[in-house]
Amino acid sequence: MDFFHGQDSLSILEWTLRAAVTFIFVIFTVKIMGQRAISQLRLLDFVIALMLGNIIAHPLSDQRIGLKGSVVATIVIIVLYLIGVFLSLKWPRLRKAINSTPFPLIKEGEILYKGLKRARLSIDDLLAELRKEKIEDVKKVALALWESDGEISFFLDPQFEAITPSFYQLQTEPFDLPQTIIREGRIDLSVLRKIGKEEEWLTHTLRSLHHTEVNNILLATIDSQNNMKVFLYV
Template identity: 55%
Template sequence: MNFLQGQEALTNIEWILRAIIAFFFLLTVAKLLGQRTISQLRLLDFVIALVIGNIIAHPLSDEHLGLKGSIISTIVLVALYLCSIFSILKFPSLRRLINSSPITIVQDGEILYKGLKKARISIDVLIEELRQQKIDDVEKVSLAIWEADGNISVFLHPKYEPITPSTLQIETESFNLPRIIIKEGRINFKELKQTSRDEGWVVSNLENLYQTEVKNVLLATLDNKDNLKVFLYK
């Protein structure tokens, strides 16, 4: 186990063993830290980003460290990462071991303390997350689940759901994303071509509707009903 100690030089095999041990050690540490610590990052992603960042940074800041070992370690870690991803996809049991299962923390307006404890979050964190989703009362929540990436999925009780056209059985038109035809004083000809319009049409409408030129336009969009919206530099 001498390769764990500081030495003047390590063999390729010793560098590889170091990388493997570091990978699984940090995987274990990240698992123990809990989901809140790695919020919005999957466990494997968190570990690989942390380790590779440190491996590459050290040789760049310490002239006594060679780059060879860091390159070998990085290659080994990337290989381990790819093998782990493949294994997770192929073996569901391994997926459950590495990726934490969703945890129910609110059900039918009741806070589940055991769920909070398992997810390792406090009441303050729960209330903060609900506020961010514009929910002022826990009792309005039918179900809240703490996801593996550290986010909370919230489902309101049906009687507190916002009224939508589908609720009132109102027919609506399909969604159409307006195209950006001018940005920062330049016409986007690729987008303009998709609207079956040309530069002359754009220039003419800018003069007639806004009494301005293309160079004065910060942003201009055009929807499928030929509604032109223009935002000028101010």
């Protein structure tokens, strides 16, 4: 157990044991802290990012620390990470242990205090998340789930869902992503070539329809129907 104590030098085996023990210890520590501490990151991703950042930074900031230990520890942690990802894919029980299954915070318009307590989330935090989703009334929420990455998924009651064309069985135009044809006063010639137009056509269109020149434009986009939207410097 000498690898636990400070020494002038460590063998490769001792560095490997240090990295493995630290990896497992950090996983358990983060699990105890709760998913809120690693919001938007999976548990294994957070652990490897935290450990690698520290391991790589120390030899760069302290000339007395050799690179051998950092290289060995980094390799061990990456191998452990890949093993953890592989095992979590193969064994559902391990996957549930590492990434907890979603659980409800709100159900049928009612706040579940046990869920808030389990997520270590205050009422103020929950209300802030509702505001981010532009939900002003908890009663409108049919279900809110605390996800394994520390995010909340909200599902509105059907009567409060936004009405879409599909509700009325209306036909809509296919999605058309406009392309940036002018950016900060510069024409993107590749876009011009793609739509089969010349610079003269573009400058004439800008003068006749938008009464401006290319160098006055912050952003201009064009769709498949050659409809152009222009944003000037203001």
